[in-house]
Amino acid sequence: MNHDINIKKLRINCFRQSKVPGEFMLQMRCPGGMIDAKYLSFVQHIAETWGDGSFHIGTRQSLDFCGIKYEDIPAVNAYIRTYIDEIENGVCQVGMEVDEHGYPTIGARNITACIGNHHCICGNINTFELARKIEPLIFPSHYHIKINIAGCPNDCNKAHLCDFGIIGTAKIDYHPERCIGCGACVRACEHGATRVLELNADGRVEKDPCCCVGCAECVKACPAGAWTRRPEPFYRVILGGRTGRQTPRTGKVFLNWASEEVVLAVIGNWHKFSAWVMDYKPEYLHGGHLIDRAGYKKFKELILDGVELNPECLVAEDIYWHETEYRSNFNVKPMRMHHHAGPSNG
Amino acid sequence: MGYLIGKGEDAAFWAKLRQDYDIYAPKRFPKQGRFSDTDIIRYDRVESGAEIVFDEKSDYPAKEVLTPICQAILYFTEDEYRASKASQRPILLFMRPCDIHAMQHQEKIYLENGGVADLYYRRMRERVHIVLMECSEGWDTCFCVSMGTNRVEDYALAVRQTEQGLLFDVREDALKTYFAGQPAADFQPVFVEKNSVSVTVPEIADKELLLKLKEHPFWQQFNGRCESCGACTIACSTCTCFTTRDVIYGDNPAVGERRRVTSSCQVSGFDDMAGGISFRKDAASRMRYKMLHKFRDYKARFGDHHMCVGCGRCTDRCPQFISVTATLEKMAAAVAELSSASK
Structure with a gap:
């Protein structure tokens, strides 16, 4: 087969390359992992019309469709316009332009959440409602960030293994x-x-x-x-956890006993922080690496800029992550291989 | 003779009532439930009818007003002591029929049992004027009709919540003055005539059958289910068990107070005695003890009725979904089985 396909452009459009040449997997956002069951008819239609008849619940709670042919992508994008508009603008109040070209960016990954206190007897917070409040702060943006929301410190949703893990807590x-x-x-x-x-x-x-x-x-x-x-919910924010080939690590506590306003204000600064680190040129780079490049203290300065902390809120003065060392002295290398953070003229 | 205390025009009425009475009623405590974003409804002092929850059953019973979970009963200094003091102010206590009957059942324990009237209960009980909260439907865990506690004839006030406001039937003369000038309205309380659950408490004919029932294997299921938390007895309208605790002030053991604190036969250690004796060592035997106390032993001692009033709060509050009516049915089946085997 002779294909001439810009796969990077398609990835930004939320279509991921398959090992089968010319086939792609669509990833639809599902903030907080919660949508009306009526959208399952969309799922079925996409899978049976353009996909291979199956669908996969993505590891980040996206709705994923394999086996979509490159030439069908325009038709799929036209079809999902309603879904994107209803979920992003209707449910999450993102206020974005939605057209027949599908998702404008892959950027911030789908916000995941456990079922939270919508159902769970352990949950301290409504997880997907928080996800829906966060969605407009991080999407659509080309800057990458992974946010996991856990309803309680049991952390079934692995807030410890993403850039920003938000855990619902309670003052008792x-x-x-x-x-x-x-x-x-x-x-x-x-x-x-x-x-x-x-x-x-x-x-x-x-x-x-x-x-x-x-x-x-x-x-x-x-x-x-x-x-x-206490009637008002509190949050613990776990920072800088990740998986990956290079330096997987568990996140550490960044904020403890933060109010919802503080959590939203901090995440509201993510875009500004990422832009500064990458000199205002978004490229495909995971959010955790941006924190590494800036260093925790610089991260803290920029991410808390203008944030009024609630009186109970505690902030980590330092964070010392513990990475899995697949290769000893992983960070010791020639200066020319070091990464740069911040504006190149600054 | 009834009166309507109109919604929104009742500030002066409640203010006048508050001058002379402490008003206790079921009140909503937002987000204080067992699970997050759930409320709890329990008894507390209220300022006006707007605070009173009429359309839901309270999670905790009215007995908390008469016998608080924790109260100081005496203070001691070296070899002297004195009883704690109590207010003399009369109380208007808003209660459904089940709670009113429960109060009467508790009176037997506190005022008659053992021939000694309990000072602390008596001085609270003497303050209480009953306000009957009309209860015409009940809820799915209620079985007051089966226990004969659905009706109440004797009350100071009866009240019904309506769209327009609260309808009162005024029986106690001293209270009539507070209603002077209020619009008259026809109101007589109605009562629950049928619950969605009905139970028949089994007759346990003799001691031989009772002893066999205690050994029946059906109780064993509670060793896997009941976690012995005692939530059923705290929520129970009629449970009376308490313990006492001496609290020493600071580092001087000669000064302090003695407190009465609610306790529970369901909690492990309740019946531990000197010498290392413990009567009921597992959840099954504690459950058996509670069921027989509520549905046999109390009546065997006092005669006229069972202790349980069928409010169903134990079922509502059980974190393991153990239903008292289902348990009673199982007990009745065991009694029937043992009775027919012995014939």
Whole structure:
């Protein structure tokens, strides 16, 4: 077969090259992994009309269709116009231009989320509603970022393995007048969390607030309602986790006890930060590497620019990631191979 | 004779009532439920009818007003002590029929059992004037009709929530003055006539059958299901068990207070005794104890009715979805099986 295809352009259009020449996989965004079931008829139509009849739930909760022929891409893009408009503009209030050319960029990856407190008894937050608030801040933008949202510190959605992992937490109030001193919370915390509770000699529970992860297992365990979540949700933001061939690593805590406003303001600065690091020239580079290039302290300065932290919010002064060292002294190399961050004239 | 306290025109009415009464009623505590973004409804002091939750069953019972989960009962200094003080102000306590019956059942325990009237219960009970919250439908876990607790004749006030406001039936003379000048309205409370669940409490004919029932294998299922958290007994309208705790002030053991704190027969360690004795060592035996207490033992001691009032809050609050009515049916089946085997 004789193809003349700009595969980079197609990748930006959310069509990924197949090992079969001339075939592509469409990745449709699904922010927070939650859409109305009615869109499954779109899924079926795309798969059966242009794809190979199957569809794959992407590792980032995108809706993926394999076996799409290069020549069918214009027809597919025209068909998904409604889906893009309804999800991005209708559900997520992105306010983007939607035409018959499909997704304008792959840029920021689909925001993933566990089911959160829409269903889960452990969830502290509504995960996909947060995803829908974040979507307009990062999309459509050519700058790459991976955001995973987990409803609670159990982190089923692996907030520790992406650029920005957002974990829903709760500040817990103790009502001693409702405490029967049964110790159910103490056992729950020891069994399922960080062992921060202890029954004292007066039959009251004492807490080491420093090590509390905000999971609210104590609230679930209490038979009398002596522990309750504060009404407003809090978030822990885990930074710089990633997989990959070079330097996979688990993310570390960047913010603890951040309010929703703070989380949104920080992510709102991502575009500005990325642009600065890459000298305003977006290229295909994973977000985590941008943090590496700038260094954590520069990242912190730019990402917190203009952000008014809520009083409870704690910020990591430094972060020392621990990378898997496939190759020892991976970072020790000739100066000419070092990456540059920031404007080239600056 | 009834009155309508119109919505939005009731500020003066409640202000006047508040001057002379403490008003306690089921109130919503937003986002304080067991799971996130869920509410809890429990008893608390309210300022006006707008705060009272009429259209949902409270998660916790009215007994929390009469017997708080935690209260100081005495203060001690060296060899002297004195009882805690209590307000004399009368209380208007908004309760559904199940909670009113539950209060009467609890009175047996606190005021009659053992021939000693409990000071702390009595002084609270004497303040309470019953406001019957009309309950005409109930909810799917209710079985008040089966337990004979759906109707109440004796009350100071009865109340119904309507679109226009609250309808009151005023029985207690002293309260009539607060309604003077309010528009008259026809109102007599109606009661639940049929629950979606009905149960028949099995008769346990003799001690021999009782002992066999205690050994019946059906109880064993609760060793896998019940987590012995005690949520059922905290939510129970009628449970009365408490323990006492001495709290020492600072580093001086001669000064402190004694507290009464709710306890639960379902929590491991409840019946631990000196000498290392523990009567009910597993969840199954604790469940059996609770069921027989509610549906046999109390009546065997006091005569006229079972302890349970069928409010269903234990079912509502159980984190493991153990239904009291389903458990009662299983117990009834076991009794029937044992009865026919012995014939």
